[in-house]
Amino acid sequence: MSENKYHMLMVDPERCTGCGLCEMACSLQHEGVCSQALSRIRVLRREEKGWSMPVVCMQCVDAPCKAICPAGAISRDSASGAYVINHRLCIGCRLCIMVCPLGAITFSQEEAGRVLKCDLCDGAPRCVQFCGTEALSLVRPDRLGEAQRRKVFAQYGLAVANRGTDK
Amino acid sequence: MYAWTGKILWVDLSNGQIRQEPLTAALQRGFIGGRGINVKLLFDAFEPGTDAFDPANPLLFGSGPLVGTLAPSGGRFNVTTRSPLGYLGDSSCGGHWGRELKMAGYDHIMIVGKAEKPIYLWIQDDQVELRDAGHLWGRDAWTTQVLIREELGDEDIQTVCIGPAGENLVRFANVRTGIKRSAGRTGTGAVMGSKNLKAIAVRGTQGIRIAQPEKFMKAALETAERIEGFKQVFGAVAPQGGTYGQLLFRHNDASMMATRHQQSGYWEAADALDAKVFHEKYRKRMTACSSCPVGCTPYFTIDEGPYKGTYGEIEYEAIASFGSSPDIRDRDVVYKAAVRADELGFDCDSGGRLISFAMELYQRGIISEEDVGFPLHWGDGEAMLKLLDMIAYRQGFGDVLAEGELRAGKIIGRGAEDYVLTMKGVEQHEPLRSVVGHALGQSTSTRGADHLRSSHHAERDSSPEDAEKMFGSKKAADPLAYEGKAPGVIYYEYNAALADMMETCKFLSPWLSPHFMNPEVWAELLTTASGIEFSAEDLLEAAERVINVERVFIAREGVGREDDYPPRREFEDPYPSGPFKGQVLDRAKYDQMLDEYYRLHSWDVETGIPTLEKLRELGLEDVAADLERRKIQ
Numbered sequence: 001m002s003e004n005k006y007h008m009l010m011v012d013p014e015r016c017t018g019c020g021l022c023e024m025a026c027s028l029q030h031e032g033v034c035s036q037a038l039s040r041i042r043v044l045r046r047e048e049k050g051w052s053m054p055v056v057c058m059q060c061v062d063a064p065c066k067a068i069c070p071a072g073a074i075s076r077d078s079a080s081g082a083y084v085i086n087h088r089l090c091i092g093c094r095l096c097i098m099v100c101p102l103g104a105i106t107f108s109q110e111e112a113g114r115v116l117k118c119d120l121c122d123g124a125p126r127c128v129q130f131c132g133t134e135a136l137s138l139v140r141p142d143r144l145g146e147a148q149r150r151k152v153f154a155q156y157g158l159a160v161a162n163r164g165t166d167k
Numbered sequence: 168m169y170a171w172t173g174k175i176l177w178v179d180l181s182n183g184q185i186r187q188e189p190l191t192a193a194l195q196r197g198f199i200g201g202r203g204i205n206v207k208l209l210f211d212a213f214e215p216g217t218d219a220f221d222p223a224n225p226l227l228f229g230s231g232p233l234v235g236t237l238a239p240s241g242g243r244f245n246v247t248t249r250s251p252l253g254y255l256g257d258s259s260c261g262g263h264w265g266r267e268l269k270m271a272g273y274d275h276i277m278i279v280g281k282a283e284k285p286i287y288l289w290i291q292d293d294q295v296e297l298r299d300a301g302h303l304w305g306r307d308a309w310t311t312q313v314l315i316r317e318e319l320g321d322e323d324i325q326t327v328c329i330g331p332a333g334e335n336l337v338r339f340a341n342v343r344t345g346i347k348r349s350a351g352r353t354g355t356g357a358v359m360g361s362k363n364l365k366a367i368a369v370r371g372t373q374g375i376r377i378a379q380p381e382k383f384m385k386a387a388l389e390t391a392e393r394i395e396g397f398k399q400v401f402g403a404v405a406p407q408g409g410t411y412g413q414l415l416f417r418h419n420d421a422s423m424m425a426t427r428h429q430q431s432g433y434w435e436a437a438d439a440l441d442a443k444v445f446h447e448k449y450r451k452r453m454t455a456c457s458s459c460p461v462g463c464t465p466y467f468t469i470d471e472g473p474y475k476g477t478y479g480e481i482e483y484e485a486i487a488s489f490g491s492s493p494d495i496r497d498r499d500v501v502y503k504a505a506v507r508a509d510e511l512g513f514d515c516d517s518g519g520r521l522i523s524f525a526m527e528l529y530q531r532g533i534i535s536e537e538d539v540g541f542p543l544h545w546g547d548g549e550a551m552l553k554l555l556d557m558i559a560y561r562q563g564f565g566d567v568l569a570e571g572e573l574r575a576g577k578i579i580g581r582g583a584e585d586y587v588l589t590m591k592g593v594e595q596h597e598p599l600r601s602v603v604g605h606a607l608g609q610s611t612s613t614r615g616a617d618h619l620r621s622s623h624h625a626e627r628d629s630s631p632e633d634a635e636k637m638f639g640s641k642k643a644a645d646p647l648a649y650e651g652k653a654p655g656v657i658y659y660e661y662n663a664a665l666a667d668m669m670e671t672c673k674f675l676s677p678w679l680s681p682h683f684m685n686p687e688v689w690a691e692l693l694t695t696a697s698g699i700e701f702s703a704e705d706l707l708e709a710a711e712r713v714i715n716v717e718r719v720f721i722a723r724e725g726v727g728r729e730d731d732y733p734p735r736r737e738f739e740d741p742y743p744s745g746p747f748k749g750q751v752l753d754r755a756k757y758d759q760m761l762d763e764y765y766r767l768h769s770w771d772v773e774t775g776i777p778t779l780e781k782l783r784e785l786g787l788e789d790v791a792a793d794l795e796r797r798k799i800q
Contacts, residue, residue: 017403017455017462020266024237024458028380034236035374036270036323044322045263047346048309048478050452050466109372126384130237132391132460133403133453 006081242457330512433745488519
């Protein structure tokens with residue numbers, strides 16, 4: 001039940017333009033450099049379809065990464081709801097990368113590589129702040145799905161409503 | 168090192184030698200990046216008089232210090248070389264390749280020599296190799312990129328490449344990346360082709376270090392807020408974002424719409440290509456270049472009719488090139504042509520003008536069906552599509568047009584020369600009779616006819632009061648006035664150069680409006696990113712330095728005052744219709760304006776060449792000495 005209190009990082013592929021600002025913001029926030037390789041959020045593009053979208057940790061309710069971690073290095077932040085890695089405990093086995101169904105966990109390229117995953121920037125994600133088209137948004141739990149409902153309402157609900165009055 | 172990676176990749180295709188060279192502090196401070204550093208490296212390495220297709224002609228690719236960062240639109244790069252079309256070959260490009268180059272650890276690439284057989288360069292961080300491109304030769308620009316990703320097994324690889332036009336040395340062939348983006352003008356793709364270099368594929372896993380992350384993030388966010396209004400009109404969030412959506416009617420109202428090879432600036436059929444229909448029926452999504460919050464590029468598909476299955480992205484320039492200029496009113500043909508030019512890999516501005524040049528010669532009886540192989544009436548879409556391929560593959564009459572308008576006019580003869588519309592060898596793509604400042608900007612552009620070097624936007628967009636504040640004369644806001652235009656042209660020239668040196672987008676620069684990014688904003692972004700103090704004045708001086716080096720580069724190739732004029736037609740052929748009916752440029756007044764432009768630059772008024780004093784004042788002792796040694800000044 002406690003799940004309901006957490007905001008959700010929502011992705012709207014229809015609004016994503018593939019600019020990658022989210023990657024630059026994420027890596028700068030966490031690493032002090034702008035780098036796709038060090039970003040916790042990754043933009044995938046399919047140019048011949050004009051399509052792109054960011055892939056990022058969805059902070060699963062029943063998180064396989066946390067369940068499988070043999071070192072007990074992954075825990076949930078009670079304020080933001082993000083699963084965070086305790087790098088002092090992490091042994092670098094990368095089982096979390098293997099089991100993540102989204103491929104949202106990555107590994108850094110340094111000599112002593114580190115597991116990288118989204119920590120929601122303590123509740124104020126930089127990627128959301130820099131997204132120019134609101135393809136990324138942090139949504140209050142009671143508002144989940146609201147944007148889509150409003151869109152459907154605008155398209156169909158109002159059309160039906162107007163049918164009676166547009167004479 | 169912060170902001171810059173500090174490395175130049177140096178490749179000699181003749182012997183396969185590859186090495187890294189440091190990017191010196193003098194280059195960073197004096198020339199910033201992108202076009203600026205490219206041009207200086209070209210100037211130093213190029214022996215004047217060398218043919219563009221000579222293996223000794225260097226080909227440079229350059230990103231900028233803000234590329235691959237959070238700075239809005241910091242994702243571009245310039246391609247710079249001796250142009251096979253004009254003199255200075257230089258063109259800026261968006262997409263994602265610039266960011267990838269930085270991520271791989273390089274600011275610039277300098278390519279010299281010529282490979283024995285088709286090859287491509289594969290850069291994966293420190294691992295750099297030349298690979299066989301026999302299987303890619305002949306492929307179109309997009310397929311080439313797909314095949315490279317498949318071959319190397321990485322979908323995130325970013326590639327610049329040439330299409331068949333570059334391979335066949337079409338003099339206005341471009342360098343392409345993604346399905347849409349090009350270093351479009353001045354034929355840099357043909358130089359790439361002359362070196363047997365099909366592509367440069369890059370994948371980088373490093374990062375750009377930022378000196379003051381918190382301050383830089385704040386500066387980037389504030390910049391994003393400054394462009395919010397623009398985004399709402401031109402961007403992905405707008406109902407009709409992009410240049411096509413916004414510029415078609417705006418340019419037509421200003422009589423800047425190339426119509427029937429600039430016989431007019433007003434296209435009576437503009438409604439036929441109304442972008443509203445495009446956005447409702449053809450556009451599927453909007454896309455952006457790296458780090459750009461605007462996202463001005465519409466991705467579209469053609470879902471029915473003879474061109475069903477066509478997909479691509481489109482800009483205003485392609486609409487003028489394949490719509491108004493050849494007078495084609497079937498929007499499916501126009502969109503198809505835009506995509507085809509992208510696949511074949513040549514500049515739509517030059518390519519579209521070449522086709523309408525041929526149509527005008529046909530209209531005047533200078534060429535006939537015998538020359539072309541088929542009739543070439545205005546508005547014939549099928550003929551245009553045929554010609555596009557004939558140009559790229561140099562078949563029949565296409566072989567003549569592939570030489571560019573200036574050379575094609577000479578080859579055809581019979582008076583065709585009188586209808587050639589080029590400046591410094593580059594096809595004029597916008598009529599200029601009703602926009603005097605724009606005419607001066609295009610004519611004095613160091614790379615030849617072009618709106619992206621200096622465009623006097625204030626003469627169209629500003630109030631007289633604002634124009635007076637900016638350029639000392641209320642008249643500067645009058646598009647037909649000659650007063651206050653020279654200072655404006657220089658202002659736009661420096662700001663356009665700065666955008667190309669930072670490698671951020673001109674649309675977000677004072678080239679369009681001072682309210683978005685400007686020297687102060689750039690200085691704050693660059694200072695916080697690099698940790699080196701830059702003032703707005705430092706940047707403007709660097710821009711002036713770059714313009715002066717470019718000017719000396721073309722002077723060494725023989726360019727002088729006589730090359731800073733629009734074509735004859737702009738002075739002699741009145742607009743036949745539209746809101747500026749009857750308008751021509753006034754040669755005597757243009758002369759005075761040009762004098763003023765040179766004087767403001769402290770250049771020689773007789774020759775248009777920078778004075779030795781000016782060059783030394785800008786710290787360009789080496790350039791001044793070079794000029795002196797060659798007895799040019």
